[in-house]
Amino acid sequence: MKHETTSHGHGDELRINFRHILFALSDALDLVGIDDVAHGKRVGIMAAECARKAGDSPADVSALFDLGLLHDIGVSSSVTHGHLVQEFDWNGAQNHCEIGYELLDAYPRLAWAALPVRYHHTRWDCLPIDLLGKSAANWANLIYLTDRVDGLAAAHYADGSLLMSTQSIRQFIEKCAGTYFSPELVDLFLEASRSEAFWLSLEPRSIQAYLSEMLAQGDYCSMALPELKQVAEIFSRIVDAKSPFTAEHSHGVASLARHIGRRTGVSPENCAKLEIAGLLHDIGKLRVPDEVLDKPGKLDERERKIMNSHSFETYQILRCIPRLEDISHWASCHHEEPNGNGYPFHIDARTLELEARILRVADIFQAMVQNRPYRRGLPQEDVRLFMADLCGRGAIDREIFEVIDSDLPAAYQAALPSLASV
Ligand SMILES: [Fe+2]
Ligand SMILES: [Fe+2]
Numbered sequence: 429m430k431h432e433t434t435s436h437g438h439g440d441e442l443r444i445n446f447r448h449i450l451f452a453l454s455d456a457l458d459l460v461g462i463d464d465v466a467h468g469k470r471v472g473i474m475a476a477e478c479a480r481k482a483g484d485s486p487a488d489v490s491a492l493f494d495l496g497l498l499h500d501i502g503v504s505s506s507v508t509h510g511h512l513v514q515e516f517d518w519n520g521a522q523n524h525c526e527i528g529y530e531l532l533d534a535y536p537r538l539a540w541a542a543l544p545v546r547y548h549h550t551r552w553d554c555l556p557i558d559l560l561g562k563s564a565a566n567w568a569n570l571i572y573l574t575d576r577v578d579g580l581a582a583a584h585y586a587d588g589s590l591l592m593s594t595q596s597i598r599q600f601i602e603k604c605a606g607t608y609f610s611p612e613l614v615d616l617f618l619e620a621s622r623s624e625a626f627w628l629s630l631e632p633r634s635i636q637a638y639l640s641e642m643l644a645q646g647d648y649c650s651m652a653l654p655e656l657k658q659v660a661e662i663f664s665r666i667v668d669a670k671s672p673f674t675a676e677h678s679h680g681v682a683s684l685a686r687h688i689g690r691r692t693g694v695s696p697e698n699c700a701k702l703e704i705a706g707l708l709h710d711i712g713k714l715r716v717p718d719e720v721l722d723k724p725g726k727l728d729e730r731e732r733k734i735m736n737s738h739s740f741e742t743y744q745i746l747r748c749i750p751r752l753e754d755i756s757h758w759a760s761c762h763h764e765e766p767n768g769n770g771y772p773f774h775i776d777a778r779t780l781e782l783e784a785r786i787l788r789v790a791d792i793f794q795a796m797v798q799n800r801p802y803r804r805g806l807p808q809e810d811v812r813l814f815m816a817d818l819c820g821r822g823a824i825d826r827e828i829f830e831v832i833d834s835d836l837p838a839a840y841q842a843a844l845p846s847l848a849s850v
């Protein structure tokens with residue numbers, strides 16, 4: 429029987445149901461679809477149901493479900509997402525497979541998924557089966573097949589016409605046997621998708637029930653803070669890849685927040701957590717459409733509202749992972765101001781924790797000193813004047829800014845880690 433307990437052997441070790449992490453990743457990836465959500469979850473459910481139909485072991489059924497959640501981990505851009513859903517065989521598809529492969533391959537606990545993700549847009553008649561092995565080739569191709577089914581079904585979810593369209597979707601897939609998809613997998617899909625239940629399980633309410641069931645079957649693992657940081661790095665790379673405007677921003681914020689934390693008496697454990705919060709703080713930006721995030725000029729009121737909802741979206745994702753309450757709170761409060769005029773909760777200095785205030789200052793400073801495609805990082809004097817003005821209005825914490833200001837070269841180095849490593 430599985431218990432959710434905290435290990436007290438190591439102060440920094442958490443007992444976490446790993447599916448909570450996978451669900452958070454999946455929720456973050458869902459944001460990229462803006463209003464077209466749950467793509468990965470539907471692919472996971474369809475792949476798992478095909479595996480169940482084939483009589484695969486419960487472990488393999490679970491793995492295929494997880495693979496469905498993860499398969500689009502290389503997609504950060506809403507434009508890329510649009511191409512992938514709307515075009516059956518988009519010629520730009522391989523790029524997100526390669527990014528996904530690299531992200532997964534670098535993290536031992538998910539490295540098993542790297543190869544199937546790399547080949548989840550490769551036709552069956554082009555798959556290097558000798559290199560992959562039969563089982564990874566089958567998994568890659570089953571994800572490809574169910575991914576394309578979801579693309580074909582996408583137009584029918586919203587208007588309730590899905591059950592009227594299943595025959596044409598099944599016929600379409602049948603025609604791809606031997607070219608796009610393995611003939612055996614096509615037979616398996618046709619068999620599994622004969623029932624209405626297969627399709628009805630893709631509706632939002634059924635998805636929720638399916639997720640709860642899979643969560644209950646999830647394995648608990650011990651996760652120390654260094655591994656949690658590795659997971660946070662995956663999230664941050666997804667966000668930072670979304671736009672050249674945000675490249676390396678999360679990384680810089682994390683490293684600067686840790687730097688400030690050390691100089692303001694934050695405990696070593698909380699400094700490590702602060703760094704993780706820095707990596708995660710902007711994951712809600714995945715919900716901001718590319719054209720708003722990349723707009724070089726001033727945002728209009730509607731665009732500003734969309735942009736400003738990102739820290740609440742960060743909260744929505746992180747709050748679902750038990751045991752990460754403090755990290756989640758600091759990350760979600762990085763636009764709160766000591767004077768209470770920030771967002772999304774309007775928390776003020778009385779309840780705003782030191783770590784959250786540090787993250788806010790680190791976020792602003794990093795964004796100002798980073799080079800952007802349309803401008804160089806701002807000169808020191810401009811940064812100082814701007815931040816002094818924010819201090820004057822109670823929008824940031826003066827003592828924290830003074831920590832940066834007292835040793836600007838060190839702050840620059842922490843905020844721009846890639847420069848430090850050159
Ligand atoms: Fe996909
Ligand atoms: Fe932000």
Ligand SMILES: [Fe+2]
Pocket residue numbers: 677681709710791
């Ligand atoms: Fe940020």
